[in-house]
Amino acid sequence: MDETVHRAFAAETIPLAGEVEARLLDLERRASALGEEWRALLGALHTIKGNCGMVGQGGAEALSHAMEQRARELRDAPSHAQARAIDVLLQATDRLRAAIETPTSIAEVEREIDQLLTPRDSPVADAEYVRERESETPAGLPASASHVQIPGERLDRLLDVVADLLAWQARLRTATRPRGRRAVRDASPWLEPLDEMERRLAELRGHLAELRLVPLSTLLVRFDRLVRDLSRVTNKPIDLVVSGGELAIDKQVADHLAEPLLHIVRNAIDHGIEPARARMLADKPVAGALTIDARAERGVLVLTVKDDGRGLDPARLIAAAARVGIDARAWTTEQVLELVFAPDVSTAERVTNLSGRGVGLDQARRALERIGGSIQVASAPGVGTEFRLRVPMVIAVQRSLLVRCGAEVYGIPFTSVVEAFRLPGGEPSAAVPWRGAELATCSLAREIGLEDRAAGPATCVVIDGAGAPLGVIVDAVLGHEDLTIRELDPVFGRPRSVTGASLLADGRIVPVLDLQGIGRSARAASVGGAW
Amino acid sequence: MIDGEAPAASIEPAFDAAPLAAAPRHLALEIGGQARTVPVAQVHEVMRVAAITRVPHAPAHVRGLTTLRGRLVPVLDVGASAGGGGPVDGKARIVVLAIGARLLGVLVDRVGGVIAAPVDDRALDVDGLARWA
Numbered sequence: 212m213d214e215t216v217h218r219a220f221a222a223e224t225i226p227l228a229g230e231v232e233a234r235l236l237d238l239e240r241r242a243s244a245l246g247e248e249w250r251a252l253l254g255a256l257h258t259i260k261g262n263c264g265m266v267g268q269g270g271a272e273a274l275s276h277a278m279e280q281r282a283r284e285l286r287d288a289p290s291h292a293q294a295r296a297i298d299v300l301l302q303a304t305d306r307l308r309a310a311i312e313t314p315t316s317i318a319e320v321e322r323e324i325d326q327l328l329t330p331r332d333s334p335v336a337d338a339e340y341v342r343e344r345e346s347e348t349p350a351g352l353p354a355s356a357s358h359v360q361i362p363g364e365r366l367d368r369l370l371d372v373v374a375d376l377l378a379w380q381a382r383l384r385t386a387t388r389p390r391g392r393r394a395v396r397d398a399s400p401w402l403e404p405l406d407e408m409e410r411r412l413a414e415l416r417g418h419l420a421e422l423r424l425v426p427l428s429t430l431l432v433r434f435d436r437l438v439r440d441l442s443r444v445t446n447k448p449i450d451l452v453v454s455g456g457e458l459a460i461d462k463q464v465a466d467h468l469a470e471p472l473l474h475i476v477r478n479a480i481d482h483g484i485e486p487a488r489a490r491m492l493a494d495k496p497v498a499g500a501l502t503i504d505a506r507a508e509r510g511v512l513v514l515t516v517k518d519d520g521r522g523l524d525p526a527r528l529i530a531a532a533a534r535v536g537i538d539a540r541a542w543t544t545e546q547v548l549e550l551v552f553a554p555d556v557s558t559a560e561r562v563t564n565l566s567g568r569g570v571g572l573d574q575a576r577r578a579l580e581r582i583g584g585s586i587q588v589a590s591a592p593g594v595g596t597e598f599r600l601r602v603p604m605v606i607a608v609q610r611s612l613l614v615r616c617g618a619e620v621y622g623i624p625f626t627s628v629v630e631a632f633r634l635p636g637g638e639p640s641a642a643v644p645w646r647g648a649e650l651a652t653c654s655l656a657r658e659i660g661l662e663d664r665a666a667g668p669a670t671c672v673v674i675d676g677a678g679a680p681l682g683v684i685v686d687a688v689l690g691h692e693d694l695t696i697r698e699l700d701p702v703f704g705r706p707r708s709v710t711g712a713s714l715l716a717d718g719r720i721v722p723v724l725d726l727q728g729i730g731r732s733a734r735a736a737s738v739g740g741a742w
Numbered sequence: 743m744i745d746g747e748a749p750a751a752s753i754e755p756a757f758d759a760a761p762l763a764a765a766p767r768h769l770a771l772e773i774g775g776q777a778r779t780v781p782v783a784q785v786h787e788v789m790r791v792a793a794i795t796r797v798p799h800a801p802a803h804v805r806g807l808t809t810l811r812g813r814l815v816p817v818l819d820v821g822a823s824a825g826g827g828g829p830v831d832g833k834a835r836i837v838v839l840a841i842g843a844r845l846l847g848v849l850v851d852r853v854g855g856v857i858a859a860p861v862d863d864r865a866l867d868v869d870g871l872a873r874w875a
Contacts, residue, residue: 364843368813375812619796659798699797700816700844702872706799712807712814720795720807720814 220266221311222360227262228308229432230255231278232301236435239297249286253279259307270315271307277327278303299326301436363462366422367697370607373416374695374714380409381716416695420607423463427505427512428456430465434476434503441480447487448498449480455505460512461606463698467582468514468602471575475516475598476501478572483520483596493593495519507604511626514600523548523590531556545679548588552576580728582606583624583710585675601626611694611713613721614672614685616656622694622713622723629673629680631688643671643682652682653733659708659724674726681730692716696723707732770854771837771866774821778850779857780866786840788853791830805849810838817847818871841872 234252256279263272278300285296306323309315387401431453442449484490484499491497500519505512528550532539535555539547550556554573576586584602603609603626611622612631634643642649652671656663671682694713699706710725768779769788787810794806794817805819817836833852838845848871 371812371814373812375809378812661798697814700846702804702816702818702846703797703800706797708798712795712797714809714812714814718809719793720809722795722797722807724798 216266217314219360220262220268223358224259224262224271224311225308227255227259228304228311231259231307232304232436233432235297235300235304236439239439249282252282253286256282259311263311268311268314269317270320271310273317274303274307274310274320274323274327277324278307281327303327361422363423366419367607370416370419370695371697371714373412373419377409377412377416377695377716378714378718380405380412382718384409413693416608416693420605421459423461423607424459424605425462425465426456427458427460427465430469430472431456431503431505433469434472437473437476438480438501441477445480445486447480447484449484450498450500452500452502452504454503455514458505458507458512458604460602460604463606464512464582464584464602464604467578467584468600471578471586471600472503472514472516474572474575476503479516479518479520479596483518483522485521489521509626510604510609512600512602512604514602515597516600517595517597519595522592522594522596523551523588524592528556548590551588552586577728580725581705581710583609583627583723583725583727585627585727606696606711608693608695609723610691611696611723612672612691613689613715614655614670615687615689616659616685617661619661620689620715620719620721621655622692622696622721623672623726624694624696624723625691627674627726629675631670631672634669634671634684645671645673645680645682650680650682651734652684653730654684655724655729658683658729658733672726674730681734683726683730683733694721694723767856767858768865769837770857771848772851772854773848773866775851776864777854778864778866780837780839780848780868782856784839784841784868786838786845789836789838789847791834791836791849808836808847810845810847813845815845815847817849819849820866820871821849821851839868839871841868844872846872 231252234248234255237248238252256275260272260275260279263269263275281296281300303323303326306320310320384405387405434453435451438449438451479501480499484501485493485495487497490499496519500517502515502517504515504517506515507513525544525547528547529539529542532547532550532553535553537550537553537556539550552572552575554571572586579586579600579602582602583606584600586601587599588596589599590596603624609624609626611624612628614621614623632645640652642651644650650671650673654663655661655672667686669684669686670688671684672688673680673682692715694715696711696713698711699709703709708725708729709722711723713721713723715721767782769782769785771778771780789808789810792808794808796806797804800806803819805817807814808817809815815836815838830849831851835850835853836847837850837853838847848866
């Protein structure tokens with residue numbers, strides 16, 4: 212099959228397989244299935260079958276037909292063996308997804324089809340299938356013909372062009388800036404069109420940035436299945452509650468969130484939630500409660516993953532830290548809990564096949580910081596653990612502070628800034644008074660490897676660092692601007708403390724800084740911690 | 743001027759022109775005082791050296807970012823690894839290479855002419871540059 216046709220077919224049909232999976236999981240959860248769930252399930256399977264038929268995907272077509280057949284039987288005669296049947300259907304969904312991705316012949320899916328259809332009803336099914344196909348008309352084209360798929364880089368190119376236009380626009384404005392009374396009259400006819408143009412360009416940029424947004428549910432639906440499977444493997448019943456899937460976030464953010472979330476959820480099930488017996492003894496509901504909740508807070512996505520398991524044990528964390536040479540005995544509880552993000556500190560007594568693979572929490576934190584996000588943990592022994600992830604919802608365009616440090620200018624997204632104020636004395640010290648308390652500070656110049664700043668006026672940018680606020684000293688705040696933020700090319704090798712770069716309206720380039728990461732390494736240097 | 747046997751004058755040799763026309767052509771460069779070549783097909787543009795923004799914690803051979811019509815282009819200072827990295831003069835250029843969807847700038851002392859064939863050990867390892875990080 213033509214490569215382009217197959218890509219379009221797969222892009223359109225894979226999400227439908229996801230829909231099938233989600234409906235099956237819904238049905239499994241609800242003892243008395245709702246008619247609507249069945250309708251959605253059968254509808255999705257039917258559309259998949261149609262799509263496969265149109266592009267001649269024999270294997271996937273036959274398999275989806277068999278699945279539809281089986282699902283119809285289950286709906287009409289809800290049997291006591293329903294759970295087992297849904298298991299078979301879920302396995303078939305995995306196979307179906309693979310068959311959609313890679314062209315597959317009918318012979319290759321014979322075994323799955325056999326499992327789905329009992330030998331007794333298969334001839335009937337085949338006959339019915341033929342009738343059904345004959346009655347199908349070309350009018351049954353999939354409804355998504357109005358959707359266009361655009362590779363991410365093409366959108367980025369468009370954003371680059373708009374950023375460049377905005378820079379030219381700023382130059383025009385400077386060129387027409389009135390000088391002297393006579394000039395004011397000469398320039399005035401230009402001002403309104405210039406203003407209008409700038410507004411339109413900013414609007415265009417906003418629309419383009421929105422095109423990169425995807426519903427958070429595209430990420431969260433995967434956890435339904437994951438949690439179900441993990442629950443089976445560990446033999447721990449789990450009630451998963453997911454909310455906030457309707458929020459729209461940058462595709463890039465969704466991609467960066469997947470691994471950290473996966474890690475946290477695996478940890479929660481493997482180490483957090485106790486086996487059913489232990490839960491009964493502790494007077495807890497037998498089924499562990501796991502919630503993934505997403506909220507939007509001023510352009511920041513706040514994702515909370517919470518379990519009601521045994522919680523983190525500070526004593527064990529302190530012991531684990533001691534093994535790698537960190538003396539944490541005098542630390543506050545918050546500081547001790549932060550140890551879960553330290554690279555070499557592990558409390559896992561055994562490496563299971565669930566956790567103990569893939570990224571560690573230190574890696575998860577790095578991944579989030581690379582997109583300007585952060586992660587914090589709270590936990591109470593016996594009550595549970597809560598991870599809170601904060602990431603910008605839109606990455607492509609972010610309102611940012613512009614700060615000067617020596618001869619260099621940097622962008623700092625508003626999402627990571629609490630407040631900025633001029634230091635009254637001018638001269639920064641290790642701690643400054645702020646909101647009735649002492650605020651620890653660090654020098655941005657030192658943290659990013661510039662020469663130490665010269666004496667003179669200074670400004671303090673307050674960030675909400677891990678555990679406590681931190682003041683980052685810069686020379687001056689120059690203002691703020693909506694920045695079109697680009698990822699750095701791989702040749703930069705993911706430098707710590709930088710999340711990307713942006714072209715300013717005046718044509719200059721500014722690196723965009725990750726103040727969370729900078730604050731953390733500054734604090735680690737002063738506290739002597741390992742993270 | 744590139745030293746040795748690949749002067750700019752060799753762009754259009756007087757003999758055997760037909761097979762050369764079909765052969766891939768190469769741009770002669772000088773990087774860190776050494777003669778280099780790069781296939782013309784991979785050159786997106788040769789630009790004058792404009793402002794280059796330093797990026798904190800970037801590898802030593804990555805000089806920073808420059809802009810080409812709104813796109814941010816990393817600038818590699820390959821000569822820097824050979825002890826260069828100093829100031830650039832008026833003949834210096836940024837040779838912008840197109841590698842897939844990426845643009846990669848290479849700071850060169852000067853650009854020579856287009857020559858028919860590269861001298862093998864002078865060909866710039868473009869793929870290597872793109873991976874080098």
